[in-house]
Amino acid sequence: MNKIFKYILSAIIVLTMWSCGETGSGNSTTATQPQPTQSETNNKTIDARYFALPTIPKEVQQSKNMARQIGNSSAEVDEKELIKTKEHIAGWVYYTDKNSTRWYISSLFDKTEFYGDIYSLMKIVDGVAGWATVAKDAVDIEVDDEYIYLYADEDLQSDTNTTYWDAGYKKYVTNDRILGDRQMIQGDEVIGKWYFFYMPETSSWYISTTFEYEDKMGITWTTVHKFSYDDKGEYKWIPVLDEGDNYTTDIWDDDGVIKINFVTKE
Template sequence: MTAADLISRPIHTLENAMQQPLSVPPDLLRRQSLIVAGGSTLLALAGCGGGQEDLSQREPTELQPPRLDGGRSLTPGLRRRALDVGNERQSVLLSRQTPTWVYYTQDTTVVDDFRWYISPLHQGNTQVGAYSLGPIVQGEASWWTVSSDAITLSQNGAQITVRGNLDTDPSDSFYDIGRHLWLSDASIHRDRQLLQGDSVRAKWYFFQAPNGYWYIIPDPQYAPPTAPLVKRFAELNGKYNWVDVDGSGQVALFNWDQGSPILRFSPVTGYADANVGLRHNMDGQYGAQCVDLMHHYIDSALGIAYPHGFTGDAYSIFQNAPDSSTRESSIYGTVTFQKVINTPSAVPEPGDIIFWSSPDPGHVAIVIEADINRFQSLDQNWVNPPSPDGTPAARVEHNYHNVAGWLSPRW
């Protein structure tokens, strides 16, 4: 199996591939024995370069690596809560998340050497550290420092470039940023050798939800965007475990702001599934018109009570909309609608409200998924054929002919 094979395999098989390297190779198991035998911080450890290693220079204390759900430590200001399906979905899927770590593998064709690493996404310097996943010790995940300045990230954090010659570092010592202690073991050189000189894509991102737990989600280029595939970083019987979060009906949306990712989950797929074949007449006039579906979506899926200030016919709503406007939401707190003009390079996101300028008085629908050439949307009063009394909502394939633009809800 090659690294390319792992990237191209269907996502439902990737979890097994992700599990495989999380079992610590035999030579690295000596580190766990060392940790147990050594107790707390190991002092003045000898490196293979000769003499005593200077362990006074600590790793940055502001780094908060991903922790297991059974871990003892929490990021300051967060309080861990008991989990059930409902409150976990609310904490993870109904909040805007900020991924802080990128999770990736080295470029290798040898399955036995397949390892996983993390690097921080929010660092001011151009190079960031690389940390490899170690064993679980007393309920804590180990993250070994391979190098504190090994990685250069692309502007959107998705491309990872590793400098060469990491193995010229002769030290056996490394700092475990997961357990906050220094250790020493010659097998740290193996991690340096495996990773040095690589250029790889991001595979997953870690984020810490408001409930205090850590979660992981694949990069949009690594997994279909219609499947959020959110997993909780967990422990089971002393081994790493990846607990599925019910992401049904949601679409993961990534937006990048100067290298910092913003993650949201749109409810549009669940909304579309629930409303195909139904009629909505929000204003009680003229039957089920296209604008009524827009009003119903904003009210029921986005939590903005009708009437919400978007009035008029379809195209006039878009024409009169400001570049940005914010509404109170019972689900997301506030939702800001950003106006986007259609251009040849613009692509709407799932959940955007898309507008046509003709035929008069225009048309409006809810985007389900899109690319640069076509999109699928949920349309009311568009098929079978359009009627003065309105026809039911349906999934429809479109090109961008006569599309004026869209309102993109953000929270």
């Protein structure tokens, strides 16, 4: 089973690397509007960082490099304990087209059944993850106690514009690859494979497997990875919880906010 699991994880990482596209050389405009610090949902005030698009803070990467250089692993131990003991907010769902060719992300903010925007993962530029806007209000998302289902609109390829807003770089980008991203996901009915959640104590984003994706991979434990990059600026998914930790996911809807925590399997 360990060999099978390692093979599957390797395939996932390779697919993620394939999903990183070129940004093109078109004109760009930097966003000037201030970002909100809080979000309102059902009369609750929630830190907007939980629902911002996932990023990889440069200071986190620098701290990781420094800890490795001095041989200090205490930060990693604390990180793992926080993952296991805290209640987390699932801000985004991470999924692929039906052929598992490209990785996409959509927000889980404020609803359990709603239409959302679609973003595709692009390459890292100057330490910043790219999130290309594939389509707005183009995917129907349904969340229940165990699974997330996504139904993408038909005929997204009718939009032939190759200039789009990259919500990660925060500028307009021209790149022909966006045409393929629209075509591959249009009309697809797929499952959410990972939850994205933010942990303010580490200023970092993490992904955890959904129940249905675990079923499809033939595993019975929850896997958690940290969203990061390596010294060459390529995406790197750092394992935090794995088979040996023997954890599973508890997920529930708290008035439109999807919450998760990790519990020891009985």
